[in-house]
Amino acid sequence: MTINQNAANQAAVERYRNNFLKEVEANVEEGHMVKMCMQCGVCAGSCPLGNAWEHSPQKIFMMIRAGKRAEVLGSDSMFMCTSCYNCMVRCPRQLPITHIMHGLANYAHRLGLAPKGQPTRDFATLFWNNAIKRGRVNELMLTLRHYFRGGLVSGIKEAMGMQSIGLGLLLAKRLNPMEIFGGHGVKDLKGFHAIIAKAKEIEDRKKGFTA
Amino acid sequence: MTASIATNQTILVVGGGISGMTAALEAAECGKQVILVEKTPVLGGRTARLYRYFPKMCHPTCGLEINLRRIKQNRNVRLMTMTEVTAVSGSRGNYSVTLKVAPRFVNENCTACGKCAEAVSAEVPNPWNYGLDKLKAAYLPHNMAYPQRYVIDASIVGTPEGEKAKAACPSGAVDLEMKEESVTLQVGALVWATGWRPYDAAKIQPYGYGRFKNVITSLEFERLADPQGPTGGKILRPGDGKEAKNVAFIQCAGSRDENHLRHCSRICCMASLKQTQYVREAFGDAGKSTVYYIDIRAIDRFEDFYQMVQKDATVGFVKSKVARIAENAENGNPVLHGVDTEGYHRYATEHDLVVLAVGMEPEITGVILPDDVILDSSNFIEGSKDQGMFGAGAAASPLDVNRAVQSATAASLRAIQVIRKTASTEAV
Numbered sequence: 001m002t003i004n005q006n007a008a009n010q011a012a013v014e015r016y017r018n019n020f021l022k023e024v025e026a027n028v029e030e031g032h033m034v035k036m037c038m039q040c041g042v043c044a045g046s047c048p049l050g051n052a053w054e055h056s057p058q059k060i061f062m063m064i065r066a067g068k069r070a071e072v073l074g075s076d077s078m079f080m081c082t083s084c085y086n087c088m089v090r091c092p093r094q095l096p097i098t099h100i101m102h103g104l105a106n107y108a109h110r111l112g113l114a115p116k117g118q119p120t121r122d123f124a125t126l127f128w129n130n131a132i133k134r135g136r137v138n139e140l141m142l143t144l145r146h147y148f149r150g151g152l153v154s155g156i157k158e159a160m161g162m163q164s165i166g167l168g169l170l171l172a173k174r175l176n177p178m179e180i181f182g183g184h185g186v187k188d189l190k191g192f193h194a195i196i197a198k199a200k201e202i203e204d205r206k207k208g209f210t211a
Numbered sequence: 212m213t214a215s216i217a218t219n220q221t222i223l224v225v226g227g228g229i230s231g232m233t234a235a236l237e238a239a240e241c242g243k244q245v246i247l248v249e250k251t252p253v254l255g256g257r258t259a260r261l262y263r264y265f266p267k268m269c270h271p272t273c274g275l276e277i278n279l280r281r282i283k284q285n286r287n288v289r290l291m292t293m294t295e296v297t298a299v300s301g302s303r304g305n306y307s308v309t310l311k312v313a314p315r316f317v318n319e320n321c322t323a324c325g326k327c328a329e330a331v332s333a334e335v336p337n338p339w340n341y342g343l344d345k346l347k348a349a350y351l352p353h354n355m356a357y358p359q360r361y362v363i364d365a366s367i368v369g370t371p372e373g374e375k376a377k378a379a380c381p382s383g384a385v386d387l388e389m390k391e392e393s394v395t396l397q398v399g400a401l402v403w404a405t406g407w408r409p410y411d412a413a414k415i416q417p418y419g420y421g422r423f424k425n426v427i428t429s430l431e432f433e434r435l436a437d438p439q440g441p442t443g444g445k446i447l448r449p450g451d452g453k454e455a456k457n458v459a460f461i462q463c464a465g466s467r468d469e470n471h472l473r474h475c476s477r478i479c480c481m482a483s484l485k486q487t488q489y490v491r492e493a494f495g496d497a498g499k500s501t502v503y504y505i506d507i508r509a510i511d512r513f514e515d516f517y518q519m520v521q522k523d524a525t526v527g528f529v530k531s532k533v534a535r536i537a538e539n540a541e542n543g544n545p546v547l548h549g550v551d552t553e554g555y556h557r558y559a560t561e562h563d564l565v566v567l568a569v570g571m572e573p574e575i576t577g578v579i580l581p582d583d584v585i586l587d588s589s590n591f592i593e594g595s596k597d598q599g600m601f602g603a604g605a606a607a608s609p610l611d612v613n614r615a616v617q618s619a620t621a622a623s624l625r626a627i628q629v630i631r632k633t634a635s636t637e638a639v
Contacts, residue, residue: 040505041534044534044549044557045550046535050550056550090417091469092467092468093469
């Protein structure tokens with residue numbers, strides 16, 4: 001957790017005290033809909049991966065209302081969502097469940113409370129950092145970074161395992177080995193970075209991350 | 212038929228179920244002229260198709276019989292069966308109503324001897340058992356039918372089967388030349404007692420109604436328990452005719468759901484609690500009922516009934532809206548999947564039979580009513596802008612029989628007020 005994150009976290013705890021629901025309503029995308037949940041359990045039962053994660057949306061929503069801040073923001077459940085939208089289309093109250101789960105993941109990530117080493121979170125971070133560097137995704141570097149995330153030995157092993165697919169992509173001209181030298185970017189890189197910076201500034205202000 | 216004599220002092224009641232009969236009788240017994248129109252060939256509506264009432268567990272035939280006798284005795288009520296309203300014009304105190312009268316192909320000479328049914332071999336799905344069995348194409352709808360007069364199904368008219376029915380009739384009552392008629396009446400006030408219908412359970416895709424034979428609606432379950440029903444009162448599941456001793460009831464099948472019916476249908480919790488007692492009645496301690504619910508809404512004074520059922524060892528409760536139903540291909544048992552709210556346990560439970568406590572949808576959903584009629588967001592009738600038309604019973608709100616009768620009495624009183632005011636205005 002960086003100093004900035006820690007400060008934001010402390011500020012949020014201070015501001016909302018024991019009312020985690022209010023905190024979610026104010027800072028999480030579609031968070032105001034959490035209170036509409038009537039605990040029927042259709043989302044939990046409809047989730048195709050439901051038995052693979054600890055907290056179903058139904059349970060997460062009840063935990064929010066019960067003020068279980070640390071458990072909710074430290075849960076890996078939001079990162080396990082594959083965005084199939086089954087819960088959302090079946091919800092009798094039409095809660096935007098998928099969006100809320102994504103919003104919670106984002107909020108937990110920004111506060112630095114999301115579980116460390118969670119694969120979905122790690123890959124999303126990798127992807128984001130890669131994409132904003134030059135405004136375009138450098139697929140070669142993204143793949144390499146992903147393969148070598150666990151060190152040299154496991155990286156080589158993983159890369160060897162995917163060898164045939166890599167060669168195929170190379171022959172089909174879908175993978176450019178020259179990208180290793182930085183790759184191509186957008187035309188106005190400076191302007192692009194200015195847009196991202198402005199967007200971040202607005203979001204920080206909206207979600208209470210500005211000091 | 213000859214046009215009835217109606218004036219702006221007449222009240223038209225649309226629908227001959229328990230609410231329509233009540234509204235018509237209350238006004239008629241106050242000395243008002245009433246015309247009661249009913250779409251089907253008989254009075255009684257959905258009430259006549261129930262096995263027992265809650266909470267006293269008595270049979271609807273009892274209450275219906277009293278009302279039918281009141282109708283027979285009262286000269287102020289004119290009954291038109293197989294009749295639908297096609298248009299309404301005019302305003303409060305002076306409406307012009309167009310009715311479409313479908314041919315019954317049997318006239319008033321009928322003595323209900325049943326010879327036509329014996330002669331005919333063609334069969335049609337039995338609407339009074341929700342299509343669970345078949346009926347001869349010349350039929351008396353059910354034992355309580357009023358008027359006690361046979362109906363020749365339009366599908367055999369013009370065929371040798373129709374001629375057989377005609378030849379068999381000793382009273383010359385079968386008239387295959389009857390045609391559809393249009394009748395226009397002048398009336399002062401209208402009571403819409405058009406009732407409700409079960410929500411189409413096939414629309415609740417994850418529950419597999421229509422795909423799995425052993426998933427039925429609560430109304431079909433009423434017919435299974437009824438001695439007049441397709442199984443003679445034995446609770447046999449449709450898939451293989453096996454006794455259904457382990458029955459699951461799923462609450463809010465369509466109700467309280469923005470994707471289906473947004474309102475709470477109110478009666479379904481009590482209906483399922485009642486139906487658990489059918490299982491007990493049939494199988495004693497060997498029966499098993501499980502109610503899957505979001506929360507039990509034992510409306511009004513019925514909390515004690517709920518407590519009585521809770522004490523019954525054969526009845527279990529699972530706080531969970533079932534997410535989906537699958538079928539065990541080996542034995543045809545429905546398997547219920549979901550997560551229960553009390554502990555968040557994932558379950559996959561097998562039952563012999565699943566009963567969907569389907570919600571109440573106004574029968575007029577999808578029907579074009581006069582512009583003046585005001586509906587709520589679920590299509591229940593709130594009244595009319597000119598305050599000359601009223602909703603009664605389940606057409607006005609999802610109600611049980613008891614409350615439908617109260618609602619109908621209230622609507623009847625309002626209609627009488629309209630008639631009174633019309634009369635006094637004319638006198639001036």
